[in-house]
Amino acid sequence: MPRLSADRRTEVRFTLNGRPVAGLAEPRLLLSDFLRHVVGATGTHVGCEHGVCGACTVRIDGGLARSCLTLAVQVEGCTVETVEGLAPGPARLSVLQEAFRRHHALQCGFCTAGILMSLDTLLRDEPAADKARIEEVLGGHLCRCTGYGPIVSAALDAAERLSEDPGAGDAPEERDGDV
């Protein structure tokens, strides 16, 4: 492809949570910034911009990626999934999200988006993931509020439900709360 000039914005197009999006980006624009500030998908959060904290984790073509270590121009034509795409419907939560709520696996909720992406990917690939696998994947995230234990419990709970009924990606209809 032709070389993109440092100071020129070019159009970047990709599929975000099943819908086409497009926007202008300089080569240096990070995917995290593109998602949040160009296309307005602010669910993905930025915590360190050097790939350690994991808050910005998204899925690119089915695989996990730190969006702060990815350039927007790199995802041209790709399929990108973020936390906004996890729930099966506007008033519903996924099995994993519901388990997070049940187990108080989030407090401030800032790191949660990235953690959900990682664990959702794990449970997609390995619905019967055990504690060791969950902790291995969760190890790529920093959370300052929860001490991690409730997150592990939530993931184990979700794994149990998903391995019992692999078709049940979604939690039942909300009963309470302001979803």
Add this chain to the structure above:
Amino acid sequence: MSAAEPAPSQTSAKPGHLGRSLPRFEDAALLTGRGRFLDDLPVGPATLQAAILRSPHAHARIVKLDVSAARALPGVAAVLTSAEVQALSAPLVVGVKAPMTCWPIATDRVRYVGEPVAVVVAADRYLAEDALEAIAIDYAPLPAVVDPERALAAEAPVLHEGLGGNLASDRSFRYGDPEAAFETAAHRIGITVRYPRNAVTPIETYGMVCEWDPGEDGYEVTANFQGPFSIHAVIARSLKVPGNRLRLKTPRDSGGSFGVKQGMFPVIVLMALAARLAGRPVKWIEDRLEHLTASVSATNRVVTLAAAVEADGKITALDWDQLEDVGAHLRAPEPATLYRMHGNLTGAYDIRNLAVRNRVVVTNKTPTGLNRGFGGPQVYFALERLVQKIAVTLGLDPVAVIRRNLIPAGAFPYRTASGGLYDSGDYQKALETALRDGGHAALVEKRDRVRAAGGLYGIGFATVVEPSVSNMGYVSTVMTAAERAKAGPKNGAQATATVALDPVGGVSVHVASVPQGQGHRTVLAQTVADSLGLEPAQIRVVAELDTARDAWSIASGNYASRFAAAVAGTAHLAAEQLKAKLARLAAAQLNVPAEALVFEGGRVCAADTPDNAIPFARLAATAHWAPGTIPEAAGQALRETVYWTPPQLTAPTPDDQVNSSLCHGFILDICGVAVERASGRVVIDRYVTMHDCGRVLHPGMVEGQIVGGFANAVGAALYEEYAYGPDGAFLAGSFADYLVPTVAEVPRPEILHVETPSPFTPLGAKGVGEGNCMSTPVAIANAVADALGVEDVILPLTPARVRALLDEPEPPAPAGTAPAAPPKRAGGRALAGTGSAGFAAPPQRIWDTLLDPATLEAIVPGCHKVEKLSETRFLAEVTLGVGPVKGRYSVEVALSDLVEPASVTLTASASGALGTGAGQGHVRLAATPEGGTRLDYDYEADVGGKVAAVGGRLLDGAARLVIGQFFAALGRQAGGGTKGGGATDGGATDGAGAAGPWTGLLGRLLRLLGIGS
């Protein structure tokens, strides 16, 4: 304890929603990416983005600051420097009356790494950072002081000349008769501890949008600030506007704070001024490197604590000497970290005699502020290490010493020697329950078993009184009684809550609590629902704060674990007040006495004739639709705002007694650790934490607070440190250097509870969020001390430290092996090395080459030009780096002690966008029998700025690489090249390929740098 299934609290005053682990109302939005954090909020199209130029030096004079090139860049709207700041604002109020001036930006000099020097405002953050690189700035480095004890020395560099030294405050206190107690005691047992620097570093950094309205001469700020809102007054004063011209708003969601987001207020001043200068709104999102380097830190503290102890372990007096290091400026509300624990300096123990000396010192480090545990970790680390030492010294079981000294169960409310009023507790019950249910006996058996097998295992305890709901007057204890009398009394802890009814009977709650993840909205909905007989989901809670519209006071905000005890209680009072009015209204309509009415199931009915009822919504709407029908006694029944302050929080007394906090929870931790002998790794094998936090309002959230604080404390105990080099270089600038624990490092603690409700709070609750940050670091330290049989344990207990404590002899280096690199000297420079190089050319030739500026240009790695300033001083522009990391630096080299052609001293300093360096090298030349030269050298250097903050791991290697490049080039230039593989540096010597790799690599590098052929 599992939070998964809602379970009624054992001690609920009445059955209701409070005391149950309801799913949180906050969660659905947060789980689906619909949070409203600061950086998620929409901003106007005129909004600009800011970036801050920060000092790479710990201490330096600013010689030149030229921002003209930055201002001229496309997209740059304004550059703010100290000139504009000083013209448009006033210095920040300093916490004690001390002759020191604190601006939010460096004026004539910088005093810590990361101190703001200029602010660029541009169309986007990328452009703003581009412009930072265009700012020309020269510093003249000054000696720095980072150690609080050294800062007190007469010869120490002085940060603030007005102080005449670095001591900002020195107060002594005396309660009871400590001298007599020490005189008559069987033993005086003391300990000195040094508590390190750390902070809980929320994953969301500081963020703000600031705007100036010239028509009103007012500022509007939206920031993820956490309070206390006493800081609002500090900001307004600095911006030189009345309080009503500073509108401060917080977003709905905040990504953690743990106290840290109090520390952003100096930047609020800067960004407000930048917005004024630019004439447009300015947004600033702090990045992680900035946050770790220069946001705020907990204090580091040196404590010498002695106890007067009877033979049976009874402590009769304590003598505290605390030296508090607040960093480069004494920023509001400091020295609060030092005084927050003043009322509970005797911990959980009944000790009537107390002597205290509190000193506050400034050093060349980031200024300190709020941080989870606030003062507790420092105090309890000393106190509980001492209690263990007393047990070891007297040959007693630590449990026996604790038991012997605990405040008796019947003594509450208990007034401590220094004036604290402990509200409630049964420490004996908590202790015995913890020992029994926490499996203490089995733990002791395990320790015996492991030790018998040759392993290292230890048990540690920590007994902590967890204060919550701070008395806004406690920090005034730093002033003398006479000064306090002159300044006027300060006290109390105003909490506010509003419960309002809308025209269709909906209930809203407004509080000034500024949550950062603690689930305030859920607990408040539970509280108010219980009062009004509604479902929590029917209650809408607004917890974001707007100082222009909401009820607030200086104590508003989310700190000092005040939510459950103060804010939820105040909401309860407001709801009950509204309920009383509604009851009078209903009484008139239902024709029964108000006292005979019950609110339940969404109805208000007579207690004995439930059919005589009115729907709550209908009743609640009355005041909107038919105010004329309301009986006069009911008054308006639309909106109730309650301001609540506890009467127990009085101002410090003339004899310096202060009840620094309203509530005092109790914690007893038992920790079992195994230490891996080979690696020095500490493994937490078992952790039991017993809590009495009064009435539990939401068990799931209480557990969340405990395990979250515990995880933070594990970090403080074993992993995290805001480390500084001896020159003040900051060394922990990334999450690869500042090691926040991951799931693999945090075990699950076993949580136990006893409940003694607080008689001082409306709901009987006490704070619970900070306790483990106070108890866990010292419990782990005590366990490690027990495992190793040592006294002097320093946090964080890194493998290297623990391995050193094991004090095992090392197998010696075999003969012929290169000597080990010299260990770092305390207070010495960060990098040091020695080495030698061989050259084919004779010494005179090498000497001439070294001293010839024309050839220096070719020798200095990556050199662009060399300018000769004098016969012995040179200025060079060089590009240095390893791998992809490259930066351009100005290097000044001075030659001294010249003995031709035998020896010379080179003194160099370098500065560039990536960092700074300063060092000295000694070079000695000797002729070899073959007519060549042997060159020996040694060097010491400091490296600062970004490369030190994020690249410390690689600096030694990088220094050796650059030196290797230099000598290889020297050899080439002098003719004949280097001999015997070029430079060696006491570093890796690869016997397998002695001559090959270095020369090959160097040749390649030289070509890369454009030096070689």
Add this chain to the structure above:
Amino acid sequence: MKPARFDYQRAESAAEACEALAELGGDARVLAGGQSLVPMLNMRLAQPRLLVDISRIEALQKIERSGGRLLVGAGARQAALLSHDGLAEAAPLLAAALPWVGHAQTRARGTVCGSLAHADPSAELPTCLLALQGAVRLRSSRRHRELPAEAFLAGLMSTAREDDELVEAAAFPLRRAGEGQAFREFGRRHGDFAIVGAAAVVSAQRIRLAVGGVADRPMARDWPALEGSALDDALNAFAWELGARDDLHASARLRRDLVRALGREAIEEARRCRA
């Protein structure tokens, strides 16, 4: 923390990438997984003029066995290697070491060759390449060449790659019959850079131990089948020869201790695996 400006070129082929490298030399950097390079860009520690993105060149993404070696293309992600069929049997050292490379999230993007080219002295994959006596294939518009690990790994974040060269593939010898392999690592936290990483390859007649995290690059020693105190002495000599230094995360002493301890553990486990 936003990168300085750079041009960007998504290469369609290795040849195109090499042309770009030839044009800009040291001012160009290859972008594959980006897990090491992009943090440096964000911190502005690195400010190249051009990034050459090779991540979509299909020909470079292959992982294949050929001539007794496992060839890992420049675009192959660490996660792809970890899930390569039969890796545990064919290259047990890689199977053991890869889980220590960063985290699942970074392995999903980070490439094997990128880690080798970055040459961090603490990184696991260079240590493994050296232990296995593997090689790196370099390609430029001028030539193709292959360098053994010793020659390629030249120093601190420095390799023998010329500026116009692309690391095209890494070649890891497959486990030979009768050979045992094991990996040990000690870091402050799991996923951190190693304080010491030790990779052992053991056959009936010899021991080869590579150690990362101590010197400015991984270093290896070959010994006959030493036992007992003779092995202790050899490990001790190696530990001292590495010239360990103090830094923020560990002392020189701890590093030597770990070389001795982990070196022995790795060798002993490799011996057990030989069976």
